Amino acid sequence: MAKTTIRRPQVSIIGSSEADAAMLTLAAQAGAVVAKLGFALVTGGRDGIMQAASKGCADAGGIVLAVVPGTSMNEANEYCHYVIPTGLGWARNVITAIAGDIIVVIGGAAGTLSEIAFAWMYERPIIALSSSGGWAKQVAGKTLDHRQTQPVIDCPTIHEFEAALRRLLPTLPTTFAR
Amino acid sequence: MAKTTIRRPQVSIIGSSEADAAMLTLAAQAGAVVAKLGFALVTGGRDGIMQAASKGCADAGGIVLAVVPGTSMNEANEYCHYVIPTGLGWARNVITAIAGDIIVVIGGAAGTLSEIAFAWMYERPIIALSSSGGWAKQVAGKTLDHRQTQPVIDCPTIHEFEAALRRLLPTLPTTFAR
Amino acid sequence: MAKTTIRRPQVSIIGSSEADAAMLTLAAQAGAVVAKLGFALVTGGRDGIMQAASKGCADAGGIVLAVVPGTSMNEANEYCHYVIPTGLGWARNVITAIAGDIIVVIGGAAGTLSEIAFAWMYERPIIALSSSGGWAKQVAGKTLDHRQTQPVIDCPTIHEFEAALRRLLPTLPTTFAR
């Protein structure tokens, strides 16, 4: 049975520090969609995809949380409203991977791959913006192993992404009061 | 040089699941003070001190973040606006210990002691509400080792706590835009 | 410059709890090769690939270390000489991924994929026993991103595995005294 809560639904956007202009534009658009639909955004708090998504969300009036690998409150990029330092190095990826009700992959190098794997193991629904390339493209539409039956949801466009978020929200194991 | 940021200053309140009525009242008052001064509250998200502080903050219009030991978004108590699951068991204590610009101890058993130690190692200013007993009382006014010269700040009353927060805010290595 | 040390070189074998008979046989053979060449074996300490590799190594006179996700010293399988409990859940995968001078992948589901990603990020040489299927097969011969230039080494047979270990040993950033 779903638990009713005052908390906001959360989307975690994962993707790497290095990204080209098209990927950054897509990340900013995705962040704006997250804000528009009333989700809070969680990212790893650094540059590249994380920064672009954070800016897109913050500029659209959304709330942004950063889960950073180091121990300083000042490690996050400038578009974050709340910061969770971990001091865990790349092991913080297990947290960004599960700190969303829904996980979204944009582009992505090996760090993103570790997050995809953890999101899968801890049974979060995963959306891949496959046009961004990287590991997003490689896992889109696939199952990683037998733990989950629902494959990684392939969203080639930002419109399909918005539709997927709308479709997933009422299926989550939580009832959101607002 | 302090970094200017849109993020809110954060206070992390640490304390244990088991607490008597006086400790819970104090925790709720402390949460309300945190909200009143414009800080966001971070706790370990569970019951006892964590829940009372969260309720006090949320009831006063403040924002509450929960950093929980398990992997479920539903593990946090009902007064939390944002949830960060970690899946780390008690190792999540290193995160609650550093996820505040200022750390506040109320009562506290061994788990709280681990958080005090990490907050000290990672050089966060620590305030102990010493009238709450537990490890708060035992570390109030003391230094844990030679890493920091400023002892744990002893605040026997809620008024001294509010004064200490006001005094510490402009000393933080961050300039807050609001 | 390589550091000279009394420590033994270590191989970490990663692979999942679920495995068919052919994969288990291969894991046991790989463990025996690790022992024969004078490496200590590290695994995640549980069943399936981890247990078979541990048995193969222990039966061949080798030393086996287990890095387990829980907190009990008794969580490891019966072929381990030393046990490191972590209490970190699946986040312990970051440790199994870097607790070898060389990382070896056999079969593998999503947990193994997270370990491959971390081994890559932390720049360990990775060998994939590709005939075992799973993620071992999918990453063999490939690069995961631009961090490393050397692809995952594809060893289709146990003989090629032994040759690869012999070839890699003198290239490690450590000089072993024995």
Add this chain to the structure above:
Amino acid sequence: MAKTTIRRPQVSIIGSSEADAAMLTLAAQAGAVVAKLGFALVTGGRDGIMQAASKGCADAGGIVLAVVPGTSMNEANEYCHYVIPTGLGWARNVITAIAGDIIVVIGGAAGTLSEIAFAWMYERPIIALSSSGGWAKQVAGKTLDHRQTQPVIDCPTIHEFEAALRRLLPTLPTTFAR
């Protein structure tokens, strides 16, 4: 019921990098006792107490494991036979705190205090060599909270330490085959 195992019993010695000559001598003696009684030694792998205990154990023919905060296999001191890098920073303290069947405290600053707290939470028997000062002295003979009823065992001398290890060994939840 105790589990029978081929693994060796393990003692984890915790203590800080900074230590005076008397503390280092005591740590070396403690390491030698650990070796003499057939335990393997686990430490945090760095200098000070950790290095002295490792040398004492290795010189007496014992086996030494290092659980280090960084990601390099070469981070451990020169008296370690096996190395477990974690990449977790000070969060690795949760692991050194539970990677022994018995935990031994020598001296100790805030890092050691965090390890004492975790060892207590995860219900390991703790011995404090109280003559070494630091947190060892402060917790000797005390209970940290209501989780355990057995206080931290106070061993003022190395002879009492050896006697305590002999007394505890048959009480552990494991039956050792050798």
